[in-house]
Amino acid sequence: xxxxxxxxxxxxxxxxxxxxxxxxxxxxxxxxxxxxxxxxxxxxxxxxxxxxxxxxxxxxxxxxxxxxxxxxxxxxxxxxxxxxxxxxxxxxxxxxxxxxxxxxxxxxxxxxxxxxxxxxxxxxxxxxxxxxxxxxxxxxxxxxxxxxxxxxxxxxxxxxxxxxxxxxxxxxxxxxxxxxxxxxxxxxxxxxxxxxxxxxxxxxxxxxxxxxxxxxxxxxxxxxxxxxxxxxxxxxxxxxxxxxxxxx
Ligand SMILES: [Zn+2]
Numbered sequence: 001x002x003x004x005x006x007x008x009x010x011x012x013x014x015x016x017x018x019x020x021x022x023x024x025x026x027x028x029x030x031x032x033x034x035x036x037x038x039x040x041x042x043x044x045x046x047x048x049x050x051x052x053x054x055x056x057x058x059x060x061x062x063x064x065x066x067x068x069x070x071x072x073x074x075x076x077x078x079x080x081x082x083x084x085x086x087x088x089x090x091x092x093x094x095x096x097x098x099x100x101x102x103x104x105x106x107x108x109x110x111x112x113x114x115x116x117x118x119x120x121x122x123x124x125x126x127x128x129x130x131x132x133x134x135x136x137x138x139x140x141x142x143x144x145x146x147x148x149x150x151x152x153x154x155x156x157x158x159x160x161x162x163x164x165x166x167x168x169x170x171x172x173x174x175x176x177x178x179x180x181x182x183x184x185x186x187x188x189x190x191x192x193x194x195x196x197x198x199x200x201x202x203x204x205x206x207x208x209x210x211x212x213x214x215x216x217x218x219x220x221x222x223x224x225x226x227x228x229x230x231x232x233x234x235x236x237x238x239x240x241x242x243x244x245x246x247x248x
Contacts, residue, residue, distance in 0.1 A: 091239035099134040108235035124226030153216025170224035
């Protein structure tokens, strides 16, 4: 009997304590349920959207890839045709021969010789450049000569892979980094602009006003750049991108 009374008292005490919380707890549970289902719905909706986005993206890349592949296949066929019939022009996207130096101090063609021994028919263009400026291979090819080139001073000559072009860098540094027979790629650094004065060249007829031997017929450091197309000298600017040229 007493046991029952105690039990009843405990229960009623518990109810009394919990009563104020029952309604808020029920409300919280209902709210939680609503929030959970809503976020679930959102999550699913979002997930689905993401999934469809990924599918779309994959499909997009797939078509892009196929297009690229088709293009490169077409390109390779075209390259092959060009090679067979000689219609390709390797010079169409030739690089500029001196890295970061775009000032031309003398153009191709007729001119007044700036120094004794320099031609009045200028065989190339003169690009102003300080000693050590990097010389850039303008198109894929093979080094055909490296060494002293008389009026050109120390000279590097490269023949294009298709055999159509031969291009020379004159007044170079004698510390050559390429050698004859070496295959070179467009954009590759193949040498450096040389000093104005060079010593130790036997029978070097070129001298500056102080009587010091010079790096060919030159009045100062620069790159004299020549291009031959099928053996004939052409204006290098016919094949070099004109947009890179700044006139001195
Ligand atoms: Zn020159």
